[in-house]
Amino acid sequence: MALHSFSILLLPLFFHFILTSAASRSSDIAGGVRIWPLPALVTHGGQRRLCVANTKDFRLNTDGSNFTDASGILKEGFLRLLDVVRVGHVVDANLSRLDSSALLLGIHIIVSSPSEELQYGVDESYRLSVPAPAPAPGKPAYAYLQARTVYGALHGLQTFSQLCSFNFESRAIEVRSVPWNIIDQPRFSYRGLLIDTSRHYQPLPVIKKVIDSMAYAKLNVLHWHIVDTQSFPLEIPSFPNLWLGAYSKQERYTTADAEEIVRYAQRRGVSVLAEVDIPGHALSWGVGYxxxxxxxxxxxxxxxxxxxxxKVIDGILSDFSKIFKYRFVHLGGDEVDTTCWRSTPHIRNWVRKKGMNESDAHKYFVLRAQNIALSHGYELVNWEETFNDFGSELSRKTVVHNWLGIGVAPKVVAAGLRCIVSNQDSWYLDHIDPSWEKFYLNEPLKNITDSKQQKLVIGGEVCMWGESVDASNIEQTIWPRAAAAAERLWTPYDNLAKDTNQVFARLAHFRCLLNQRGIEAAPVSGLGRSAPWGPGSCFVQ
Structure with missing residues (x-):
């Protein structure tokens, strides 16, 4: 882990942390730390605690930061923190009776980079410390959070929120087991969740709640599978009749809606990867054209x-480039059945005149679409069939999206291409049978031992295909199993539990935390989106 320049305020903490972290880490992984996903390095104290100043008085201090927060992204993140740590309770403790040294007055945040740009590979690391009460009465304490970018700081705020709990006796928010010392960064730069708005339309408030829940688990890419065979709900100004393929006039997204989703996600550290699935899965396009x-x-x-x-593909990607600023665009390419080309006389004649066969025509389509996307400044993501069929001829800027099984990723990286892992047997959320344990144990680097090839696996993604989910059940189908994958993608490999029994209580705690924050996460025990089996505590279901 690269260590960046430290604030003078954090130097004593860091040296203490390095000396003590190795000894305490094993017990933390065994269940002493209830943070999800588990940080890279963490230490904490015993029975001592700090009371958080009443949330209306809890302060954000950014003195010494290079980040001016001109757009208010950090302040918004801080205000969201205050909202979620209250978990809906009325915080009305009389803190004036406390020794001031037992009071946590705020968070001092230092961000090194002045930039708000969110892009693939952005530095998401952070360091967080919460002190113990002073041995004698003194000044109120501050938590300290240091990050290279505002997005690392947002992750640090998410972690801090999980250290806080409401004390029903004192009516105060507390941070227990102080002092806390955490140094953290993600294992993979791409940690995705796919949603599908073609098979069922998802209203904007639902998509925003999904984004909120992603931020809680430190997932950072919303893969928006916008269109498919069944519907084309997005407005495309270059070809305005395309969204005639929507289910209805009420089940559509305007370009302003798409821009709002991108803006909302960015301010929570989440990028939006847009997908236009071609050449198959595109029947809805022809409703308008x-x-x-x-x-x-x-x-x-x-x-x-x-x-x-x-021409239509070029227009779509041109319009995409004005809205979706993420480095990659997803061009689909899965499950292409060329029977229609073979059975349609004018296409069959065109293929013959070009000296092609059906496979050649398919390759021609894939490569031409790639070149169009490249012309608009995108790098490319394609489902794995394109690699399986034409691997050596794909653009070197292609990321191959694995979904059929675990065997393709080693072949992709051996060929020098990048890969995203989403193998359907373990990371497809619409498959209800795989348990959270299977999600947790699915390893993106399985059978990839060469360190250079391991770096070509940019991350992984859980996929919430929409055939059997709509606004009524999407959240409980995503959570908590997506959280199991989120820890696999965030936490260093050596910190991951080999026995899932070691993490059940921590995952159950996170699931209950999601419920408290208004996310309809299903019980941990049971299959995907199972109902509670009967009366009982949230923490054991």
């Missing part, structure tokens, strides 16, 4: 022989 269909009787894949097809 029938010329995109091979024929009126055979409607997908998109017509490879028609220049208008690529």
């Amino acid at each position: 029938p010329a995109l269909w091979p024929s009126k009787d055979c409607k997908q894949p998109l017509d490879v022989s028609n220049e208008f097809t690529f």
Whole structure:
């Protein structure tokens, strides 16, 4: 782990931390620390505690920071922190009776970089310390949070929020087991969650709640599978008839809606990866533009022989580039059945005149779409079939998105391409049967031993395909199993539990925390989105 320059305020803490962390880490991993995902390095004290100043008086101090917070992103994150640590309770403790040294007055945050740019590979590391009460009456204490970027600071605030709890006797917010010393950074730069708004429309407030919950678990990429065979809900100004393929006029997203989702996510440290799935899964495109269909009787894949097809793709990606600023765009490419091309006379003749076969035509489509995306400044993500079929001919700027099984990732990185892991047997949330334990134990680097090749696995993603979820059940289908994958993607490999019994209580605690924050996470025990089995405490279900 690279160590950056330290504030003078944190130097004594750091040297104490280095000396004590190795001895305490094993007990923390065994369950003494109820932070999810587990930080890279953490120490804490015993029975001592600090009371948080009444939240209206709890202060944000940014003295010494290079970050001016001109847009208010850090202040907003701090205000959200105050909201979630209250967990809906009325905090009305009489703190004037306390010795001032037992009072936590605020958080001193130092951010090194002045930039608010959120992009793949942004530094998300942070250091957090919460002191113990002074041995004698003195000044009220501050927690200290240091980060290279504001996004690391937002992660640190999320961690701090999990150290806080409401004391029902004193009516105060407390931080127990002080002092806390944490140094943290993610294992993988890409930690994604896919949502699918084609199979069922998801209203904007639902998408925003998903983004909130992602931030709680330190997932940082919302993969928005916007369109598919069933519906095309997004407004595309270059081709305004495309969203005639939506289920209804009420189940659509305007470009302003998409911009709002990107803005909302960015201010929580979450990037939005937009997907346009081509050439298959595109029947809905032809509702507005029938010329995109091979024929009126055979409607997908998109017509490879028609220049208008690529003009539309160019228009979509041009409009995307004005909204979705993430480095990558997802071009789909899975489950392409070229039967329609074979059975449609004008396409069959075009393929023959080009001296191609169906496979060649498919490759032509994939590579041409890639070149269009590259022309708009994007790097590329494609589902793994494109690699399986045309691996050596894909752009070197391609990230291969694994989903069919665990065997493809080693082949992808051996070929020198990057990879995202989402193997369906373990990380598909629409598969209800896989337990949280399977999600937790799924290792993105399985069978990849070369260190250079390991670096080509940029991360992983859990996928919430939309056939069987809508606004009524998406949250309990995502959580808590997505949290199990989130720890796999954030926490250093050596800190991960080999026996999932060691983490059940901590995951149950996080699930209850999500419930307290208004996220409808299902019980940990049982299969995906199972109901509670009967009366009982949240912490044991």
